Amino acid sequence: EPEVTQTPSHQVTQMGQEVILRCVPISNHLYFYWYRQILGQKVEFLVSFYNNEISEKSEIFDDQFSVERPDGSNFTLKIRSTKLEDSAMYFCASRTGGPSAQFFGPGTRLTVL
């Protein structure tokens, strides 16, 4: 069964450093998402991406964040200058077109020291 994959599973970085989180969505999916989950809290929407552009973003997704689909398979989330409060689990999700379910990857745990 096809699944969303994410790398790395755990990333440790120093405050102020740039990080890139990588995702490979399911191959025939058209819509891509990033969510985050701070430890013990609910899953929060960050951004949705379709047809090579951002379709919606949340207040959390400020100028420090960017997304890219550099080729036909990868979908990346970049945080330019990490802050302590960026420490969280980051989930990538994807879905096909039309009304359809979102499928989540296993997540990347980001720890900012």
Added chain:
Amino acid sequence: GENVEQHPSTLSVQEGDSAVIKCTYSDSASNYFPWYKQELGKGPQLIIDIRSNVGEKKDQRIAVTLNKTAKHFSLHITETQPEDSAVYFCAATPLGIQGAQKLVFGQGTRLTINP
């Protein structure tokens, strides 16, 4: 914007009994309501979903009901088994930018099945 409230935050039931988790949403235009199961160290896994034109949906031991008038929906798990122990999240999709379909999640319910 859309707000989803989920109750209870923790639920402990005896193996074989039923478990019910309830969610309310605020945006009457929301039209899609999935439920996810999250096991320790893993991503949310879709277990069942329902659209606003349907009142109830069942898949083996799992069922979801939706009351659009009251703006609440519930997950029912019957004949619970130890492997049902996990955190369960409800979510709603508000009517937003066409096609974006972001999910707004509830706070989660930690379900423990006692053998």
